[in-house]
Amino acid sequence: MFNPSSDDVRRFFCETFRKQHANEILTPLETMAADWIRHHPEYHDVLGDVETALTRNYQVEGAQANPFLHLSMHLSIDEQISIDQPPGIRALATELTLKRDDAHAAQHEIMECLGEMIWNAQRTGTPPDGLAYIEAIKRRL
Known part of the structure; x- marks a missing residue:
């Protein structure tokens, strides 16, 4: 099973950003990541500086969004949908995309449900509850 480190994930997104702007050939996964990177220009400065990306600490308490976690969740949701x-x-x-008339907005709503499921699993020390996740998405409709 593939289990990248935090630095691996950060390098992946920074390298994808670099390749995207250099018009280099992207792998299929990089192509998916590049699409989400395009949707998040607020992350471009971070993605353009690998050294800072590798050392920056994103604290929940500081209300700082972690761009690498956010982009990773987009990819995770893409994979979930595909299979x-x-x-x-x-x-x-x-259905949520049609209701919102915006696939990106729909993904952000799904992401909130995914984050809640992961948080609950970590808090209780139990496996992620896929049924609760689905029910949470249904409530968004």
Whole structure:
């Protein structure tokens, strides 16, 4: 199983950003990441400076959004939708996108549900609850 370190993830997004701006060939995963990077210009300065990206600490208490976590969650949701796991997420994502008339806004709503599921699992020491995740997305409709 692939288990990248925090530095690996940060390097991946910074390198994708660099390649994107140099018009270099991207891998399929980099192409997906580049699309989400385009949707988040507020992260471009961070992504353009690998050394700072590797040393910067994003604290929840400081209300600082972690661009690497955010972009990783976009990719995770893309993967979930592509394989319809947990079951039903593809249809719900489509329905939410149609309701919001904006795939990016829909993903952000799904992301809030994903974050809540992960937080609950970490807090309780239990496996992530896919059914609760799906129910949380349904409530967004």
